[in-house]
Amino acid sequence: MKSALYLALLGLILFSCKNSPESSSPEPGYLIAFNTYEPDSIVEDNWEIRIMDPEDSTHHSTNIINHPDVAWTYFANGPTIYFISDRDTAYRHFFLYQMDSEGKNIQKLSNLRLEDSWMDLDPATQTMVVSGRTESRYQLYLIDLKTGNYTPFMHDTTFKFQDPVFSPDGKQVAYVKSPKVQEKGIFPEVFLINRDGSGEKQLTKFPANDPAAEKYGYKAGALKWHPTENFISYASSRGNTTSIFGVRPEGGESWKLFPSENREVYHSWSPDGKLLTFEQSEPDSASKGYKLILMNWETKKFQDISDPAFKTQLAPVFVQKN
Template sequence: MKTYFILFLFFFFGCSSNSKTEYKIVYNVGYDIEADDYEIFIMDMDGSNKKNISNWKGVDWVYHAHKNKIFFISDRDTTHRFYYLYEMDINGQNVRKISKFRLRDSWLDSRKNGQELIVSPHKSVDSVFYLIDLDGKILQKVSTGLPYNSDPCFSPDGKQIVFRGATKKSKREKGFIDELYLINDEGKALKQLTHYPPNDTTAEWYAYKAGTPRWNSKENFISYQSKQNGSYKLFAVTPDGKKQWLLTSSDKEEGWHDWSSDGQWLAVEIFDAGQSQFDIALIDWQTKNMKILTDTTYKYQQAPVFVEIPNK
C-alpha cells in the first residue's frame, strides 16, 4: 500500500510541476464608435470563443491583468471619459472599483504577486506615479523628475520602472519627443533608454516616437512601438540602454502589445498603413509564426493583454 501511495505522490506532483500556464487574451473593441462605446472582449489563444465581458455602454479599456484578475479603466458611474480603475474576473463578474481618484488614459502594472499597482493619476490630480494597494490606498508617490510621464511598467523583480517620458508637458508643445526612461521604485537613478533618430521626420506630431513599454522577463529586454521610416514597428532595447534593435519583421504595422508571463507568446495589434482595420495577432516567439486571431466584424480591436486561466 505504501508503494502505491508513493507512486501516486510522484505522479501527482510530477504532473503538477510540468503543467504549463494556460492563457486567454483580453482586448479592447470599438463596439459602437458613434456612441463612444468601447468594450472588453476575451478569446482563446486560437481566436475562438470571443465574448464581450464588460457589457457597459461607455468606455471600458483593459490595461493590465495579473493571473486571472483583469484591471481596466472605465467612465462607468461618472462623467464621460473621466476614468477610474476597476477590477473584474475573466467572466466579467465581480466588478469592483479600486481607485477613488481620476486616472490618466495610461497603461499600468503590478508587482508583489499582484498586491501593488502602479498607476498614472490624471494631470488634474497629480504629476507623479502612484503605487497603490488593491483597495486604492496610496502607498507611495513616485516622481520621475520629468514634465511628462505615462505608461509605467515594472521590471520582473519589481524594483525598477520603465515608462514613457518627455522633457515637454504635452505633445502639442514644439519639440515634444517621447522616449523610454528607467528609474528605481523610489524615483531615483533616472536613465534615458531610447533615442529617436534625429533625422527621421516621418512621424506626425501625435505619433509615438516611443510607445508603451512591455518587459520580456524571459529574455530581459523591453519592447515598444515606434513610428520610424513612415510606419509603426516594434523595437526593443536592453535595460541598460546599450542595445536597440528592430524586433519584428511583419509586413503589417504594429502597435500596443503584451508578452505572456513565460515569454513564449507575443500578442500584438496590427493594422494597415491607412489604419482602416485593427486586428489582434499572436506570435509564437520561438518559431516567429504569426496568426491573426480577429476578423473584420469590428474595425478597432486593440491593446491585447494576456490573462492566465486558473488550474482546474
C-alpha cells in the same frame, strides 16, 4: 540473457511513462482580452472589453463588460483583468477597476483619477504603478491594491509621465517621459528609475532625422517588460509605420523585434515569455482596421486570431485560464 532483456524492456517502459504527455506538467493556458469600439443606441463612444480563447478555431469572442461606459483594459495578472472605466462618473473620467475573466466580481480599486495610459503591477507587494492626476496631469502614482491608497512616485509638473512598467523583480520602473510643453526636437522617450526614486536615466533616443519625427504618432509608448529576457518592448513610429522595438535596461541601441512593414503598437507578453500578442494593421488595407496576432517568440511563427465579426480589435492582454 532473458534477465538482461527483461531489465532493458522495463527501463524503456519507465522512460516512456516518465516522458509521456500525461505525466508531464501541462503548460499554462491563456485567454486574450482586448478592446473594441461598439457604438450603440445608449452612447456612441462605447468601448467594450472582449475575451477569446486563441485555441478556438472559430475565433469567437465574448463581451464581458456589457456596459455603456468607456472601458479599456491595459493589463491582466493571472485570471484578474484590470481596466479603466468612466462608469458612475463623468465622461472619460477614468478610475481603476478589476474583474474576473467572465466579467464578474467587478470592483473599484481606488479613488485616484487615471490617465488613459498603460499600467503595471508588482505582484509581490500588490502595488500598481499608474499614470494619474490630482492637481496636475500625467504624474506617476503607486496604488496599494489592498487598501486603495495611493502615493506619488514621479511628480514633476513640467513633464508628462505615461505607460509605466515594473521590472520583473519590482526593483525598477520604466516609463515614457516628455515635456508638457512640446519643444522641437524633444520627443517622448523611455526612461528608467530605481524603485526608491534614484538613478533616473534615459534609455531611448528618437532619431530626429526620421520622417516620422514631423508626423503625429508614437515616438515611444505602450511599454512592456519581457518576463524572462532582459529587455523592455515599446512601440515607436519610423518612416510611414509603427513597430515594436526592444531596448535593454542598461541602455544601448534599440532594435526592431521582428521584420514587418505593417503597423503594430499595443502588445503583451505571456507570463512565461513564450508568446507575444499584438494588434496589426496593414498599411494598404482598405478597411483601416486592426486584427489580432499571436506570435511564438521562439519560432517567430505568426497566427491571426482575430474575431471576424469586428473590424478593429486593440490592445490584447493575456489572461490566465481558471
